[in-house]
Amino acid sequence: MARATAEEILDKARRVADQAEVFFVESTSTPVHFEANRVKAADSHETMGAAVRLIKSGRVGFSSTSKMDDPDALIEAALDTAQFGPEARFAFPGPAQFPDVPVYDPSVDGTTLEGMIALGQEVVDAVRSHSDQVTVEGSVSASSGTITLLNTNGGHFRYSRSGFGLGFEGTVIRGEDMLFVFDGKNSISPMTDVSGIVASIIRQLDWAKESATLQTKSMPVVFMPTAVPSVIIGPLLSALNGKSAYQGTSPLVGRLGERIVDERFSLTDDATLPRIPSSRMSDDEGVASRRLPLVERGVARNFIYDLQTAGLAGAESTGSGERSLGSLPSPSASVLLVDEGDATLDELIAGIDEGLVVERLLGAGHGNILGGDFNANVLLGFKIEKGQITGRVKDTMVTGNAYRALSDLIAIGSEGRWLGGGLYTPAIACANVAVAAKA
């Protein structure tokens, strides 16, 4: 049977609803997986799907499908939900001026399976030549896709994006002692240089060679960029989400314009940065992307809104409506940037008499995130003694609150790095974080 186009689906929806929108995705990805130092599997994924959101008698209906030959069933399911769906507090946006945000590099489509295998093996071999005690696993992946949006108010976009990513983990097992080190990188273009990933994995292996122990008490803690998302970004974003603001659950309600943390801390959401994997010209509702300051020199500036949440809160969409195929849009940050400070990592460590460097955490996503709390096991962390790394600590937990940690700063690092395709951050050193260690 014939596959329906986005235009055909919209035309059918237009006849039964007051307003309608079609969201259409097509993508392919080809990850290659490595296990126990060797290539293990080669995948290919072809995905397509359509989602319909409509407004009928003031209520929102929604459905999605991968059955592209049956648009009538798709629309009927959306109408079914619209009988009692949420009250629509928005109109679909009309034609918009979108910024030029290139995120597609056609050379990704020329990537060969053999080339990706060779690149992954290069990481494995480089790490193993440093230490043959390490077992390496990971993946190399290339992807590309097209997103199309059409609505009955004339709003429309269609853009393509490409992606290329590497992620590798090294495991060292000595008796019952296990060490896991990881690094990864994402780009919109094929990568050929793996030296950064290899160097990061080797640094972690070297720092973990010796064992060290900490006492249970509060101490200076350096959160490496890899630990910043769970400790700092996660709690802040849940509070900056327009939904929490509208519901009154965010601790930042009524505090825009107020200093909430140290003035050395700034956080910006900017989906317009060219050639960044998570950048985009438009959000997933047809609202143009923009640069949005969230925290500026310690002052809370903006909540993040999609159309519906903005309508409820009496605010404007910030171009932050993001969605997966199977769900309604919701407010979400796109490309986050933490401003760099002026201390190198070496300087941060050198300035601490006794403290902890946190590289990776386990279980940080639980607990009272909305209130800013973090509480996690230190999966990979290192003791600082008299300005030097002296070894890996285990059986150690860190507990604290993002707002308090950012108000009691030692310094923000000067060497930012990308994590995945949507966060750029340096290390952050905090003066007093509660550390619990097993005696």
Added chain:
Amino acid sequence: MIKLSLRDQIEDALTGVDARYVEIRVEDSESRHLRYRGRELEDVGRSSALGGNVRALADAGWGFASFNDLSQLKAKVAQAVHQAKVLHGEPITLADVDPVVATAPATVGEDPTKISLAEKKNILDRYAQIMMGAEGVQSSSVTYGDANKRVTFANTEGSFIEQERIDVNMRLSAMARKNGDVQQSGVSIGSLGDFAFVRELDREAQDVADKAIALLNAEQIEGGEYTVVLDPILAGVFIHEAFGHLSEADHIYSEPRLQEIMQLGRRFGGALLNVVDGATVPREGLRGSYLYDDEGVPGQRTQLIKDGVLVGRLHSRETAGKLGERPTGNARAINYRFPPIVRMTNTYIEPGEGTVDDLVRDVKDGVYVKNWYGGMTSMEMFTFSGAESYRIRNGEIAELCRPVMLSGNVFRTLENIDGIAADLDMNQGGGCGKGGQSPLPVSNGSPHIRIQHCLLSGA
């Protein structure tokens, strides 16, 4: 044009393949979800999906192709075979199993697919109003989802299996706020194909709201080592995280040093400790239950720890083949976009003797922890967080405290279990994540247990 049945198309695509082993999985599914935030319905939607995959084994690697366009079945087989042949990794052996031709209908109680969205909405609405009606609750959420799917599996060894399942999941949570302090409480519940439980959660909704409010005035426990008593729900999460993941053979099958650590016969805990996983136990119709896994291997009961000693682990055909052990029917894929990997099903600590009072009675200063937020593991280390904690003083459960996170090392913590009561209960909320496949329906459970020297940190 003659329209071939799905079975004919699949069998045609598997004929004459140029590979050692090929399997095809086709999945047709529908799902519905509703979400309240506060008193208002925030999200409602229906989804349908039709997709499939081909997994092909050459001598030294797997090729995997997933797709939505089923008319390309034969071409997708060729593509997966081609991908497999490019690979020159470690040689792969699949453990032998008998081909299965079977049809397994869904386990259904009160069928959620037969209940209108409008009726579901009315029921959820009640819970939203109960929670929001509690003085001090700032916000609440009610999340409901159900999904039915029909999975058709066939391979070049002659298996052809059609299985249906219906999964229902639900979460209630409430947030209370006072002077900028925010506290949350929640409960997750699920079932295999039975809507009935969704109708009777008034008490749970009230309880969640009351708990969130009470937490505002609760004290924080100072981090350190404590004697802890866990309720069956949290003890279930504990055994899933602390031990279950380590018993998944795909973590160890290509790592000789881990195999040494995980040698069958090794002592993991006291003689009181018995741990089981299985898609057919401890009773029928749990969220981790099924007749056949996603490689067509029958689900079964696997004893993991017997009298404190490691006696078994969870396998796919590949891990069983590599380690020369018997396949256990634990290869599961969350949907057609993923290959099956070794997963838990229903994992639990078997009942011992006595009651929670017996465990608490001789604890002078400890912590009783109930319910869960979640948990994670990195094999050796694990963490899991309890939603409610109470101080134990002089053998009695005392005041409510703020939520705590427990953390430890699997090799030492299981040894520190010194009490297991008789009251086995299974937790069916939430789901398990591994290898990007989340949340997979599983259940876990335990009686009340007591652990000595457990590292705990306050939230």
